[in-house]
Amino acid sequence: MILQLRGISKTYRTKTEQGDVNALTPLDLDIEEGELVSFVGPSGCGKSTLLNIVAGLLPATTGEVIFDGDLMTEPSRRVGFMFQKPVLLPWRTVRKNVLLPSEVFGSESTELGDKVDEVLDVVGLADFANALPQHLSGGMQQRVALARVLVYEPRMLLMDEPFGALDEFTREAMNLELLRLTGPAGITVLFVTHSISEAIFLADRVVVMSSRPGRISGVVDVPFGSDRQISIMHDPAFTDLVFEVRGLLGDSAVEDSETVSPDPGLSGGERQTNG
Ligand SMILES: Nc1ncnc2c1ncn2[C@@H]1O[C@H](COP(=O)(O)OP(=O)(O)OP(=O)(O)O)[C@@H](O)[C@H]1O
Ligand SMILES: [Mg+2]
Numbered sequence: 652m653i654l655q656l657r658g659i660s661k662t663y664r665t666k667t668e669q670g671d672v673n674a675l676t677p678l679d680l681d682i683e684e685g686e687l688v689s690f691v692g693p694s695g696c697g698k699s700t701l702l703n704i705v706a707g708l709l710p711a712t713t714g715e716v717i718f719d720g721d722l723m724t725e726p727s728r729r730v731g732f733m734f735q736k737p738v739l740l741p742w743r744t745v746r747k748n749v750l751l752p753s754e755v756f757g758s759e760s761t762e763l764g765d766k767v768d769e770v771l772d773v774v775g776l777a778d779f780a781n782a783l784p785q786h787l788s789g790g791m792q793q794r795v796a797l798a799r800v801l802v803y804e805p806r807m808l809l810m811d812e813p814f815g816a817l818d819e820f821t822r823e824a825m826n827l828e829l830l831r832l833t834g835p836a837g838i839t840v841l842f843v844t845h846s847i848s849e850a851i852f853l854a855d856r857v858v859v860m861s862s863r864p865g866r867i868s869g870v871v872d873v874p875f876g877s878d879r880q881i882s883i884m885h886d887p888a889f890t891d892l893v894f895e896v897r898g899l900l901g902d903s904a905v906e907d908s909e910t911v912s913p914d915p916g917l918s919g920g921e922r923q924t925n926g
Contacts, residue, residue: 653684653807653839654705658714661700673864674700677714680858680867684806685837687830689850690858691896697865698843702809705841706732719806731800735812737792739784745771746780749799763802770798773832790821794828801832807839815845823881826853834877847900848884851892859899869899 656679663672675697682688690698703709705716707726716723718730726732739748749767771777774794784792793813800808814822826849833840844850850857854873861868871892875883883889 652681653686653719654680654682654841655717656680656682656701656705656714657717659701659704659711659716660713661697661704661709662712675704675865678865678867682839682841684839685834686855687833687840687842687853688856688858689842689844689854690860691844691847691850691900692860692865692868693862693900694845695865696860696862698860699811700865702732702811702841702843706730706809708732728803729806731803731805731808733793733796733800733808733810733813735815737784737796739792739795741784744781744783745776745787745795745798748784748795749802752799752803766802767798770801773801774798774828788821790817790825793817793825797825797829797832804836805838807841808833810840810842812843812845814849822849827881829853830877830879847893847896848889851889851896852879852881852884857892857896859896861899861901868901871895871899 658677658679659675660677661673661675663674665672678701680688690701692698700709704711705718705723707716707723707730718727740751743751746767749771750763753763768777768780771780774797776791776794776798779787779791784795787795796813814825817825829840830853832838840853842850842853844853851871851873857871857873858867859869859871860866873892874888
């Protein structure tokens with residue numbers, strides 16, 4: 652067990668007329684080393700809140716995060732975080748953007764030099780080490796962000812809609828790449844997405860959340876192996892999983908136009924519900 656979430660809840664105290672925001676109700680979850688767990692749920696159900704708490708960036712109101720046996724109280728170098736936007740500094744080259752955290756953490760960037768070249772090669776950016784971010788496509792910029800976390804050989808990656816701003820084709824390519832990079836290395840991944848199909852395609856388990864206040868409404872096991880290809884999305888077993896997740900989401904609005912069923916008999920009011 653690499654990660655244990657014990658009774659995690661979050662209430663944001665605000666001074667606005669909105670008052671306190673109960674973002675997460677006490678939530679428990681255990682994650683095995685090397686697992687890829689995706690999280691789906693309506694906007695505002697607390698997915699980013701949860702990821703920020705796991706990252707040690709935000710204190711939980713109650714509960715604890717145990718990572719590799721230790722209480723997580725501050726960001727760890729062994730945990731990489733990736734956001735929807737790549738957050739690159741425009742005046743720094745690709746290579747220097749990848750080295751940025753090492754400067755922030757104060758480690759020797761010379762030691763990391765070879766490692767940076769290796770990782771840029773792995774993410775397919777070997778020829779762009781000296782390019783500026785503005786000369787890269789959105790997908791390439793997100794690869795830089797990925798390289799920046801992989802350089803530390805993280806044991807766990809926390810990804811908050813990392814490919815949400817990419818076109819579908821690029822997103823699929825990034826999904827395959829993510830599986831290829833994290834699977835064999837045994838990196839544990841928590842992956843937040845608004846896309847049901849992306850959640851299922853990537854994951855060993857899909858955690859479905861519901862809002863107000865955020866809680867886990869169900870966890871769906873994904874039986875596909877680690878060598879999955881995009882074509883599994885056409886597998887009837889995949890479609891069954893989409894309906895299972897949709898059922899758990901209930902009437903929650905989730906952007907996922909690409910996974911709308913081609914079968915009109917199963918749409919709308921006839922959605923499969925679970926339990
Ligand atoms: N700093 C904050 N202060 C007050 N309320 C907050 C704060 N951050 C988030 N919230 C509220 O907490 C709830 C959960 O927010 P969060 O960003 O975790 O949701 P989310 O599931 O990531 O949403 P999305 O899918 O839109 O990214 C929302 O109601 C949000 O308005
Ligand atoms: Mg969010």
